[in-house]
Amino acid sequence: MSRASHVVLSVPAAILLASALHSFSAGIDPLSSGIANLNRALPSCGGCHLGVQGQNNLRVRVDLSAHSLAPGQAISITTSATGGTTDPQLRGGFSSDVTAGTFTAGANTRVAIRPDAISHSQRTPGRSWTYGYVAPLSPGPVEMFVTVNTVNGDGFNSGDIWGFHGFQASATVPTPVRLYVNAQGVQPVGTACAGGFGNVPVLGARQVPQVGNQAFAVEAHGLPPGTGVALLLNAPTNFTPIELGPIGMAGCTLHVDPVNLVVLNGLSGTGDAQRATATANFPLPIPNDSRVLGNVLVVQAAILDLASGRPTPITMTNGLRVTVQ
Ligand code: HEC
Structure with missing residues (x-):
């Protein structure tokens, strides 16, 4: 499937896309990606990465130190993936955004232009990222949307397997992680x-x-x-x-x-x-x-x-x- 797509997109076109969007290997920003609702609906990462969604038992996990919070409370979040693209170095990236509150960067992560989104910051091997989150001051439910892309590091946008957080491998929308202030x-x-x-x-x-x-x-x-x-x-x-x-x-x-x-x-x-x-x-x-x-x-x-x-x-x-x- 991904190989077929690779052939459809001519090599010069793929290189053009890759160089025009070179900075994405250093993280993806929901605002500047050009894909509206990057983490909340299709095509998400699939808008540029030609790989398939949710295959090879890709599972996106989001572990929070707490879900029910005090206003302004700071917590730690770990986003990780198992399954997905076979790559000895386990390369990958993620993007998360929230309906309220702000993120703080941890190792190998980078807060986006707006502080309510965060992503990987470099091509470091490993499919687990730990970062911080600070709850907003106004009470109410908060939803967090998370997407992970397991990549093969071939320098092209093919052969990658990405997925939303949630149970269904081929979901068209992610399952939000729920928090409450x-x-x-x-x-x-x-x-x-x-x-x-x-x-x-x-x-x-x-x-x-x-x-x-x-x-x-x-x-x-x-x-x-x-x-x-x-x-x-x-x-x-x-x-x-x-x-x-x-x-x-x-x-x-x-x-x-x-x-x-x-x-x-x-x-x-x-x-x-x-x-x-x-x-x-x-x-x-x-x-x-x-x-x-x-x-x-x-x-x-x-x-x-x-x-x-x-x-x-x-x-x-x-x-x-x-x-x-
Ligand atoms: C607007 C197009 C676009 C979107 C949307 C996009 N990417 Fe990418 N991404 C690229 C391009 C182009 C590259 C290749 C850049 C390079 O090789 O330097 C890339 C590379 C990457 C890499 C590094 C690959 C490597 O070989 O080291 C990771 C990780 C990654 N993207 C994750 C994501 C995730 C996670 C999402 C969805 C949340 C996403 N990307 C959405 C265009 C995009």
Whole structure:
């Protein structure tokens, strides 16, 4: 396929393209690439690289030190790829952009013209890049879009295999990595476990839990559609978070004290299962009574997730510690 494409594009044309866009081996900028929405839709890297998308079990991983964040919080992100083009030196590159917040460069990475995008900075062998991210000050959900290109280093734009972050090898759109910036008075607690199709859910709250705020709610993003979601609530206690591996939920942690637990049952909305585009919203109206000022509630969502692959098919979000302001 890529060989055939190479033949279709005449060698002088390929050289012209390569020299005109020479700087791309030192990173790709969504703004100056000439491809609108570089990380968010086709053709993405495939607009210039003639290789195929998502073949040879190419998997794009994005590991974050945390998904639910305080305003302005700095975290570390590692983007890596397995599979893809066979190359003894494992050459490759990536591009990430976010709907809010800014990136900071790490080794072999470079922030783009706009600080909400980042890419590889040189042709260093290796298909893993670690860089920083600083959350915006305004609360709400944030989505990050990531693309990796595994290249063969032949100096031409053929034979490379690129792919979006996400489960489907031939997706036409990437699966976003979900983050959440919490309002004042809402503190993230612990981490979530990965759910079906590798998606990590995130729990957050965008409103301040103020006395009398009838609209206060917590919301879970990155969920399978139409499934049961339970919100676990309790007062803060001295309990130690419980690893749930022994009950068939490897990797998941209970952040809410199970003794005297209150459970609110809900349902996730519509969406795409493999991309986990559904959400669930739990209204928690705060009484207009000054006696609740300073009260604290710890919450966490448990998602019925049949694709999780766990013997007990439940995926847990991060927890939140809500202090009435
Ligand atoms: C606008 C066209 C264009 C787009 C879009 C594009 N590239 Fe490239 N890229 C090139 C060209 C041309 C080269 C070859 C440059 C060279 O050999 O010096 C290249 C080279 C590279 C290289 C270095 C290859 C080597 O042999 O060392 C990497 C890595 C890379 N691109 C990654 C990406 C990624 C990741 C994306 C998508 C997020 C992407 N590119 C999108 C044009 C593009």
